[in-house]
Amino acid sequence: MLCVNVMDFRDVSLTSLRVFRAVAEQGTFTAAAAELGYTQSAVSRQIASIERAAGAELLERRRDGARVTTAGRIVLQRATTVLDEIDAAARELTGLPARAGTVRVGWFPIAGAVLGPRALTALRRSDPALTVVTREAGTPALVRALRAGSLDLAVLALAPPFRPPDAESPALVLRTLTERSxxxxxxxxxxxxxxxxxxxxxLRGRRWIAGSATAGDGLMGVWPGLDEKPEIAHTARDWLSKLHLVAAGCGLTTVPAVLATVAPAGVRVLPVRGGPREQRRVLLARLPQPLPEAAARVAAALHRAALDTDVAL
Structure with a gap:
């Protein structure tokens, strides 16, 4: 049961609310500190402060990061509302136009390179008064941002066996935008x-350009079905960097089929035959609640962009 001393909770600072939201979205104290430009100890102090005021544990500390508790979800929902209102007031005080009809969308990097620009171009023609604010992140961070209430929609990437992106309740509403090899x-x-x-x-005996040098991520960019230890010649986090390394003749890398339309000169994106098919699915995710009209228009634009991309391929 959440027991809150009302007077104590009214003394919670905006800084504590921002730090709490950042930890909830990023999933770790370290990542939140990096995003905010704070030290990890400063983040810990702010979280301890807001938990004292709430009289409850808002974050479950686990070996793999921090998970928002039931009490934390209550505070997080209210904190997001407060912070959004404060940001809106700051805009009005500086003479900037109010963001009426603003939709907040997150997507993984490759979606931001292909689907996102197509959808935004269409929306500028059909809904010029609509403001779409976007952010780029990996699928786990996008799911946390949805749960935190700081995103309205998220474009996620899933690989087989296509399990739900998280085990939280209530389950997210998921719509498949595209699925290709x-x-x-x-x-x-x-x-x-x-x-x-x-x-x-x-593909055997080839040099590969992988997504990371770490042991956990080292095979990203390497064909999953290889029956040998791959030779990783180069590592790069950004997909465009990997493709330019391919163009320079430095090796091969795996990519979703959708990138065939934006690959740089000197690169061919080809399907692979033989062995199990390696499917990749792009999903549009949202919380299970009525979708505002503005967000519904953005969701429809993303769906049309995915269909157009599939036709182009």
Missing amino acids: LCVAVPAADPLARGSFVDVAD
Whole structure:
């Protein structure tokens, strides 16, 4: 049961509310500190302060990060409302126009490179008064931001076996925007680029450009079905950096089929045949509550952009 001393909770600072929301969205104290430009100890002090005021544990500290408790979800919902109102007041005081009809959308990086711009271009024509504020993050961070109430919609990426992106309740409303096979990006000058597909057997013994140098993420960018230890020649976090390394002849990397439309010169994005199919699914996620009209228009624009992209491919 949440027992709150009302006078104590009224003394909670805006800084504490912002820090609490950042930890809830980022999932760890360390990531929240990096986002806000604080030290980790400063973040811990702010969280301790707001928990004392609430008279309850708002975050469950776990080995893999911090999870919002039932009491924390109550505080988080109210904190998001308060912070949004404060930000709106600050805009009005500085003479900036009010953000009527604002929709907050998050997407993973590749969606922001293809689906996002297509949807925003269409919305500028159909709904010029609509303001769409976007942010880019990985799928886990986007899900936390949805739960925190700081996003209205999120475009997520899922790989098989396509489990729900989190186990929280109530379950998120998920709509599949597109599902296509994973592809391989190869240098245009490579013999593999001469055909219309790559045979999985031809991927053995190749050099790869992976997404990270860490042990946990080292195989991102490497074809999942390889039956050998891959040679990772280069690592890069950004997909565009990986594709430019491919164009320079530095190796191969895996990419969703959707990137075929925006790959730089010197790169061919090809499907892979042989072995199990490697599917990737793009989902539009939201909380299970009535969707405001403005957000519904943005969701429809993202769906149309996904359909247009599929046709283009």
